[in-house]
Amino acid sequence: MIELIAYLFLGVGGACALIGAMGILRFPDVYNRLHANTVVVVGGVIMTLFGVSILYGLSMYSLKALLIALFLFITNPVGAHAIARAAHKSGVKLWPRSVVDKLEEEEKQ
Amino acid sequence: MILVGILILLIGAGLLCSVRGVLGPTAPDRVVAFDAITSLIVAVLVILGVVYEASFYIDVALVYAMLSFLGTLAIAKYLEGRRVGD
Numbered sequence: 001m002i003e004l005i006a007y008l009f010l011g012v013g014g015a016c017a018l019i020g021a022m023g024i025l026r027f028p029d030v031y032n033r034l035h036a037n038t039v040v041v042v043g044g045v046i047m048t049l050f051g052v053s054i055l056y057g058l059s060m061y062s063l064k065a066l067l068i069a070l071f072l073f074i075t076n077p078v079g080a081h082a083i084a085r086a087a088h089k090s091g092v093k094l095w096p097r098s099v100v101d102k103l104e105e106e107e108k109q
Numbered sequence: 110m111i112l113v114g115i116l117i118l119l120i121g122a123g124l125l126c127s128v129r130g131v132l133g134p135t136a137p138d139r140v141v142a143f144d145a146i147t148s149l150i151v152a153v154l155v156i157l158g159v160v161y162e163a164s165f166y167i168d169v170a171l172v173y174a175m176l177s178f179l180g181t182l183a184i185a186k187y188l189e190g191r192r193v194g195d
Contacts, residue, residue: 007111014118017149021122024145025129030137033129040122040145045152048115052155064167065155068174072148075178079144082185087137089189 017044
């Protein structure tokens, strides 16, 4: 039963990683690609780490896996925010069909 | 056997991301692809540790996650001061 749940987590993780990678390949501009990057990290990598830690039960290996999952969960939004801010500041254009850009409106005032 | 299948899925995802890293029209696109690839490498290392039953892989993964975060922040800080054409 425990192994079944662990393999379920691992399968969802692998599928999310593949879907997110397709998103990184196919989305039109850098801000949309950041969204797909979050799918890869949170949906793919953290699900996989949860699956491994469930598979091993309570041990040093699973504790370290959970520590890596917590670290990625904290640092991924920080990195994504830094990249988006740097891209906007260095003048990367939005996709032409994007609807709103609040940061540019804020800077114009 | 299932773990090897998951490993193949993760490596395939990394290859798709590396295609975007080669094509990416601007520098932030490449940074996004690089960030995804490093996170996928962390998961691959953890699963390799399970497959080979060696516990040092996860220590490597821990240090690799921290260093990739620092690298992403450093590149973002570097890109912030430049215009897109430079």
